[in-house]
Amino acid sequence: MPAARPHIEPRRVPTADSVVVKEIYLSLQGESSHAGLLCAFIRLTGCHLRCTYCDSEFAFHGGNRRKNADIVTEILALNTPAVEVTGGEPLLQPGVYPLMESLLDAGLKVLLETSGAIDVRLVPPAVHKIVDMKTPSSGECDRNDYRNLVSMNANDELKLVIGSREDYEWSRALITEHKLGSKPYSVLCSTIFDKLHPRELAEWIIEDRLPVRFQLQMHKYLWDPNARGV
Ligand SMILES: C[S@@+](CC[C@H](N)C(=O)[O-])C[C@H]1O[C@@H](n2cnc3c(N)ncnc32)[C@H](O)[C@@H]1O
Ligand SMILES: Nc1nc2[nH]cc(C(=O)O)c2c(=O)[nH]1
Numbered sequence: 001m002p003a004a005r006p007h008i009e010p011r012r013v014p015t016a017d018s019v020v021v022k023e024i025y026l027s028l029q030g031e032s033s034h035a036g037l038l039c040a041f042i043r044l045t046g047c048h049l050r051c052t053y054c055d056s057e058f059a060f061h062g063g064n065r066r067k068n069a070d071i072v073t074e075i076l077a078l079n080t081p082a083v084e085v086t087g088g089e090p091l092l093q094p095g096v097y098p099l100m101e102s103l104l105d106a107g108l109k110v111l112l113e114t115s116g117a118i119d120v121r122l123v124p125p126a127v128h129k130i131v132d133m134k135t136p137s138s139g140e141c142d143r144n145d146y147r148n149l150v151s152m153n154a155n156d157e158l159k160l161v162i163g164s165r166e167d168y169e170w171s172r173a174l175i176t177e178h179k180l181g182s183k184p185y186s187v188l189c190s191t192i193f194d195k196l197h198p199r200e201l202a203e204w205i206i207e208d209r210l211p212v213r214f215q216l217q218m219h220k221y222l223w224d225p226n227a228r229g230v
């Protein structure tokens, strides 16, 4: 009989009490099922991926190390019910896990925007995780951690950012193979801004009756698409 495979526990939740922050601002949430709601953004510095289309390269470097407690105070002063932690790649910093706990303890709705390249099981369950599984034209699709498709829950959303017909067909195959239409979380499909016309994607979705929610990056239509802090 083959030896039983070892049961591996996720790493212990780290307890660092600070993170490196690129920017904090108040805006309207531009994406996800929370689109249109008042939302504060905490953008953390650093990313281990280099998506071809990244609109947040300015967050790869710089920023300031801040105590989690001071960040929570700053967010509460913005008087908003919701906060999104994004980046860069927020899950690269150990201090982000206790930061999300503190934001939840302060009574905030907490959203997390993360690439699909990191196992999300250590994220506090009450956080609304928006997990972006990278499509081929990102150039980072081989970094996806497909365990996330199993561990995500009803609070969460899987995001597919599509820039070509190839990306669309890749996404459609992912949805079929992993039966994503019957998961507890919903699947969001949007376009790479200025690469694929949103109407093309909308028409493909309709033609295939794809079980997804189409979305736009609303903030890029409200403000200059290159504007920072919106
Ligand atoms: C800047 S990333 C930060 C969080 C994390 N690194 C990630 O990729 O999910 C936030 C989201 O913006 C999306 N994004 C970045 N550049 C974009 C673009 N040019 N058009 C559409 N979406 C873009 C990413 O795909 C990701 O879903
Ligand atoms: N308004 C607004 N909504 C957003 N939703 C996700 C964003 C991100 O950069 O992760 C984002 C952003 O940068 N601005």
Ligand code: SF4
Binding pocket: 047, 048, 049, 050, 051, 054, 055, 056, 057, 087, 088, 089, 115
């Ligand atoms: S993972 Fe997110 S922050 Fe990193 S390069 Fe890709 S889109 Fe940009």
Ligand SMILES: [Mg+2]
Binding pocket: 055, 056
């Ligand atoms: Mg953005």
